Amino acid sequence: MPLTPRSAPGRTSRRARALRTAALVAASAGLIAAAVPAPEPLGIGDPLFPTLGNPGYDVLAYDIALTYRGDNSEPLDAVTRIDARAVTRLERVNLDFAQGTVREVRVNGAPAEYTPAGEDLVVRPARPVEAGEPLRITVSHTSDPSGSPATGGWVRTADGLAMANQADAAHRVFPCNDHPADKAYFTFRISAPKELTAVANGRRVARATAGTRSTWLYRTGRPMATELAQVSIGRSAVVTRTGPHGLPLRDVVPQADREVLEPWLRKTPGQLEWLEDKVGRYPFETYGLLVADADTGFELETQTLSLFERSLFTNTAYPEWYVDSVMVHELAHQWFGNSVTPRTWSDLWLNEGHATWYEARYAEEATKGTEEAERRTLERRMRAAYTASDGWRAAGGPPAAPKPPAPGQKISLFRPVVYDGSALILYALRQEIGTAAFERLERLWVERHAHSTAGTADFVRLASEVAGRDLSTFLHGWLHDAKTPPMPGHADWRSTTPAKPAQRGAKR
Template identity: 65%
Template sequence: MLLTARPRARRVKAALLTSAVSVCLIAAGVPSPAVPLGVGDRLFPYLGNPGYDVRSYDLAFTYSGTNREPLSAVTTIDARTTAPLKHVNLDFAHGTVRSVEVNGAPAAFTSAGEDLVLTPRAPLPGGSPLRITVRHTSDPVYAEGTDGGWVRTADGLAMANQADAAHLVFPCNDHPSDKALFTIRVTAPQGHTAVANGLPVGVHRGPKATTWTYRTQHPMATELAQVSIGRSTVLRRTGPHGLPVRDVVPTKDRKTLEPWLAKTPAQIAWMERKAGAYPFETYGLLIADTRTGYELETQTLSLFERELFTRSEYPQWYVESIMVHELAHQWFGNSVSPRTWSDLWLNEGHATWYEALYADEKSGKSLEARMKAAYATSDRWRTDGGPPAMPKEPKPGRKISIFRPVVYDGAALFLYALRQEIGRPAFDNLERSWVRVHRDGAAGTRDFQDLASRVAGRDLSGFFRAWLYGTKTPPMPGHPDWKPEPARKASQKTPHKTERE
């Protein structure tokens, strides 16, 4: 995710969430007490659920033609239990649940906090197959007042599920540590086009509506799911090594946006020279006529606001560097997902690093100057947001407030320091090794530290501890003259990023 300095049209109203859940979920006689569970994430303690591992999701949405009505939906989850279970918790914070089946038999269900709690007819043994089918609604009108979920566009819908909003859209195990394959089916009236993560595997055209089916070839975190429904055009081109590249744009803007979209294949080739082969089956940009205040790295189909490409005050180098930021996430954050949300710096620090490196190499915007400016501000960022690998908890009612400057330029500053410390050849080897070793998985700060120490041939734990967990920014290797500014002079925000407000 890249938070950009364009105004945000809506205010966050997540405080409404808990009351809405109890109203919208139809209880079905689950024995009390049903309690919300979580996987122990420090920042989101009730996110995700223990006791099972999801292997795949099958999502089916039916769109009525207006983005002001709930979609009819069916979510099917194939999983495997990792412990004996009397109840199964799913993250699902809004929607009317019409029925639930567990392994083909009707199951009781109720709500608890932001969880949908299921009670199968009989307890489930550990190590057994688990199939859950939930028939429910998915409401874009409600979700737009929160920290994400459905995003209403001028002509339809898109998704923005980071950090923990996928469960506003569909029942799931909503934590990046439990990745799974996805099949997504969308039915919409004639005149609309639906696109989702992965590659198309089927289109069925009826007299009044069309159903599109997409499937991922690599596991994906729930927060990276994407569905676009609108009066759109799909533009296709070829990337490096024959990679299919497809972009989704408002039909009326096709000619205006084409010069920007044509840059993507060369940007992919640039990233491959830095980080290795592109890790997925396709890539492209979803350009939505909406205002969110951010761009988002949804897997294989990154979400961008239309105005990023149409406002004349944004210089070309700036727009291209943002495109590369979201592209870099396909390696760092998507293919290798964070083990916990405290590892967010691995996502945003790397994406910011390659954004800055691209601007340096392609447009002469000095990487060293940007890092020196970040160093001057780093102590203030740490005071306001915590150290890069130990960010402060999100503000009440503003879950997305974990996306602070310290995990963007503050974390990129650490990567610059690491390159200074171990040398450019070792650093470049580390970057490519990281995405190769952990491809299609989840990894955390300790994993990155251990790999860096192996690549460098020495223990870097002290260096990592000081830079990633310290309240003060350590001296910059090779730049003894760099000094942090006094707190009263430091600016909290980088010139091109802002927190959502």
């Protein structure tokens, strides 16, 4: 074979240097590939949604820009900016995102590689982000409104769009850390045809019109979980009024229904006063109802702007006390679930149990002196819940340890056991510690954990503090056992296990 030409001693040819450099690059690439695992979906270990949320960073704020062209079947153009802080060294950053096309990703201003992995978007910054460093991720993408209320995300209405992101569907709308444990501030910038109205959580900061389009700017005054985000675009009227302590109220309703809905809308100030009397000052900067002309099968407590089906108010088959109590249910969530947000989805009972509790108490008070009074007492409702409780636990698990939702049916998590089955825990606790201590506990709970996250252990600890004795053994059975414990003060109550307990899904 021919001899390989040699360079003079102490000198290296260009070709040899190039080959050596290529070898070093290849070796380095091999080392990097060995050190960094292949992109994969991650999660923060939620027992019900194991791949939801992402480790390694804390989101501080979202800035979401949406461009709606007037057709609610077409994807929206969007830019989502996430300001976060790294809590560990990050060579990759996982975001929850599905049902959209990603066009570009930048991390701290520099272009970044990205690849989908399951329902995650895996981003590789140009350089690793060290623990404690700021992390700004900007994603240019589309936001696809195709889907159904059952899958969550965008809901198509008769004249536009609204959002229903509970339990795990915000990432069908925008890239995010889609778990309630990571609350953040939100800014929404919505561009739409000028004849339409765009609304979002928080308060409107600005609106500008140029040519045929308007741009709306909204900001939240308090941190919010991704599942509570709300944007609505449509031919809507915004009805304003004042609530307790000068609280600005705004209701968003189909333009044609403004007058017919007014008798319901004007109830909100009184309902706010009623709840403030029970648990303390309303925790946010505004409130209102978003009435959507859509068939969702549920109502939803999106922060500062609760989502309601139009038919709840226009279907004359629903008695007034029932509609009122549903309104109070979603309003109560502003304290229980929105301000005090569950740390994991297994803590959902804290949201729904409390909202159901105040819904039932309101119905009891609202029907006093009427023919419905005897049927709407809290005790009668709780006895019925006790009778069904073992069946609910068998079907869905105990309140604080629910079974995972059925595959492909995430909203099946919202079972009877998390509604009346969880309100039953509060009834048992009140029976055990007395009304005065219970009411003090309720106020302390929303005060001590305002605008943060809290879980079942926190509630047990605070209940014990208020009662002046350890309640962990008493509450463990109510929260975690397969069978319902005896009800204090009602030794005659019995629970049965029906073959197939009825499901409920009118509200969340």
